Amino acid sequence: xxxxxxxxxxxxxxxxxxxxxxxxxxxxxxxxxxxxxxxxxxxxxxxxxxxxxxxxxxxxxxxxxxxxxxxxxxxxxxxxxxxxxxxxxxxxxxxxxxxxxxxxxxxxxxxxxxxxxxxxxxxxxxxxxxxxxxxxxxxxxxxxxxxxxxxxxxxxxxxxxxxxxxxxxxxxxxxxxxxxxxxxxxxxxxxxxxxxxxxxxxxxxxxxx
Amino acid sequence: xxxxxxxxxxxxxxxxxxxxxxxxxxxxxxxxxxxxxxxxxxxxxxxxxxxxxxxxxxxxxxxxxxxxxxxxxxxxxxxxxxxxxxxxxxxxxxxxxxxxxxxxxxxxxxxxxxxxxxxxxxxxxxxxxxxxxxxxxxxxxxxxxxxxxxxx
Numbered sequence: 001x002x003x004x005x006x007x008x009x010x011x012x013x014x015x016x017x018x019x020x021x022x023x024x025x026x027x028x029x030x031x032x033x034x035x036x037x038x039x040x041x042x043x044x045x046x047x048x049x050x051x052x053x054x055x056x057x058x059x060x061x062x063x064x065x066x067x068x069x070x071x072x073x074x075x076x077x078x079x080x081x082x083x084x085x086x087x088x089x090x091x092x093x094x095x096x097x098x099x100x101x102x103x104x105x106x107x108x109x110x111x112x113x114x115x116x117x118x119x120x121x122x123x124x125x126x127x128x129x130x131x132x133x134x135x136x137x138x139x140x141x142x143x144x145x146x147x148x149x150x151x152x153x154x155x156x157x158x159x160x161x162x163x164x165x166x167x168x169x170x171x172x173x174x175x176x177x178x179x180x181x182x183x184x185x186x187x188x189x190x191x192x193x194x195x196x197x198x199x200x201x202x203x204x205x206x207x208x209x
Numbered sequence: 210x211x212x213x214x215x216x217x218x219x220x221x222x223x224x225x226x227x228x229x230x231x232x233x234x235x236x237x238x239x240x241x242x243x244x245x246x247x248x249x250x251x252x253x254x255x256x257x258x259x260x261x262x263x264x265x266x267x268x269x270x271x272x273x274x275x276x277x278x279x280x281x282x283x284x285x286x287x288x289x290x291x292x293x294x295x296x297x298x299x300x301x302x303x304x305x306x307x308x309x310x311x312x313x314x315x316x317x318x319x320x321x322x323x324x325x326x327x328x329x330x331x332x333x334x335x336x337x338x339x340x341x342x343x344x345x346x347x348x349x350x351x352x353x354x355x356x357x358x359x360x361x
Contacts, residue, residue, distance in 0.1 A: 027225075032316045033349065035228035037254030042308035048263045050237075050247070056228050056254040104224035104353045 026107060029207035035059055060099045063108055065115075065204045067091040071180050073194030078123040078162070078186070079135045084127055085182075085194045087140060089119030093149050098209060109202055115147040117156055117173075139164070141184070143171050152177045160184045222355045229319055229349040231258045235317060236343040242334050243270035244299075248343060257287060257312040260328065264307055266299035276331035279311050279345065281323055287313030319347065352361065 034057025043054045070088050077083025084186015095110030102108055129135050145158030153176045160171040171184035180198035185191050218251065231253040239246040247267040252259035258279065274296060279290035289311050296307060310329075328343040 028352075030349075031320055032255070033229050034253065034255045034315050034319055037252040037256060037259065039254075039257055039259045039312055041307070041308035042259070043251045043261065046251075046261055046306045046308075048247075048261075048304075048306065050249060051281045052249070052251060053230070054252045054259075056252070057254065058226070103226075119281060 001175060025202055026102065026204045026206065029205060030104075032208040034208075053097055054076035058099075058101050061101045061206045061209045062098060062176075062209055063095045063102075063110075063206045065093045065095065065108070065110075065113075065202050067093070067200040067202045069198055069200035071182075073180060073182060073196030073198060074127060075192070075194040075196075077126075077192055077194070078138050078140075078189050079124065079126055081132050081135050081188070082127040083124045083126045083135075084196075085121050085140050085192075087119050087121045087182075089117050089143075091115055091117040091147060091154075091200065093147065095149075101208070102206060103120075107202075108206075109151050110149055111151065113147075113149040115154075117143075117145040117147055117158070119143050119145075121160075143184070143187075145171065145173060160186070162186065219353045222312055224353045224355050227349070227351050227354045228254070230348055231315075231326075231345050231347050233343045233345050236341070239341045241332075242337070243267045244290055244332075244334050246341070248328065248330075250342075250345070251328055252310075253315070253347075255314075256314055258312060259308045260311065262307040262330075264296075264299065264303070264305045266301070266303045269301060270299045270303075271333075271335050272299055273333040274307075274309075274330060277309055277311065277331070278329050279313065280327045280329050281318070282325060283323070303306045315347075321326055323347065340358055 004152035031093050036059040037056045041159040043052065068090050072086055074084045077085060093110060093113040094116035095108060095113040123137050124140050125137040126135035141160035141162045143158060147154050147156040156173040158171050159168060161168045167186045167187040167188055169184055173180065173182040175198050177188065178197050178199060181195045183193040231250050232347050233248055233250055237248055243266050247263040249261050250258055251261045274294040277294055279287040289309050295308055299305065324347045326345050330341040332339050348349060
């Protein structure tokens with residue numbers, strides 16, 4: 001287990017860095033493509049040069065990012081003992097710093113963005129099955145969060161639901177780059193908390209303001 | 210300085226967005242009676258285009274711009290205001306650069322795929338009306354500018 005964790009810790013930063021420099025993850029729409037001009041003023045310097053042209057200013061751009069991701073965390077799960085949680089999720093963000101358009105190969109890590117996440121804890125395998133043979137793998141909850149993102153850090157607040165019970169409770173999460181902490185409280189089974197790793201594969205769409 | 214130069218050379222180029230631009234593609238020069246004129250699109254953006262008219266008079270020349278419009282194939286017209294069309298008298302041999310803004314929703318025109326239009330100027334030279342037509346195209350020749358190689 002330790003070796004696996006070390007392997008993940010070694011590989012994920014490299015993957016993250018590779019993704020950050022991958023231009024194909026940014027899709028630039030041609031909508032509203034013209035730039036910003038001030039027609040109230042003539043060109044600053046007019047000498048009748050046929051080739052002269054005042055290039056427009058950057059109007060900035062709108063952006064939306066969709067980040068499918070997966071996470072693996074260890075901590076206290078629904079069964080009461082130590083457990084892991086494997087989850088998949090889909091996060092959307094709407095970055096706010098839009099005054100400058102991105103360069104061709106520039107990947108936008110947002111200074112600040114609101115967003116939302118929906119996710120599913122696929123499974124919570126027990127990590128203490130040697131000591132507690134009765135602990136079995138159980139399914140995790142479905143969750144939804146509102147997120148606030150700053151660069152590579154995100155905090156989220158929302159709710160988790162175990163559809164089979166059904167049992168609903170609040171959930172909070174925090175991520176920084178590939179590191180993740182997620183906690184929730186369910187009225188019947190109590191607190192759950194997991195810390196671990198999360199990897200997201202971002203795709204960003206941009207279009208001119 | 211050498212270290213700085215080397216570091217700059219090793220950095221990847223900064224590639225920035227370029228923008229679509231209206232260009233006059235024909236009939237750019239005009240000559241009639243006492244007037245010689247040329248037209249150049251100097252600004253092109255979301256809110257319209259700005260054209261510089263280079264006007265030369267051969268001698269005293271009474272010139273009016275009665276109408277200045279960018280006419281789209283669907284019949285839509287973007288017109289210059291009366292203030293923008295106002296010309297002071299051209300006395301003797303005069304060279305004048307006249308700024309003629311044509312405001313319109315160019316974002317909508319671009320999004321609608323309108324890439325061709327005609328710049329029409331209805332002039333009156335010594336009281337005689339004449340229409341100067343210039344086909345224009347909205348082009349996006351390059352999507353990105355490499356700022357290491359191309360400095361504007």
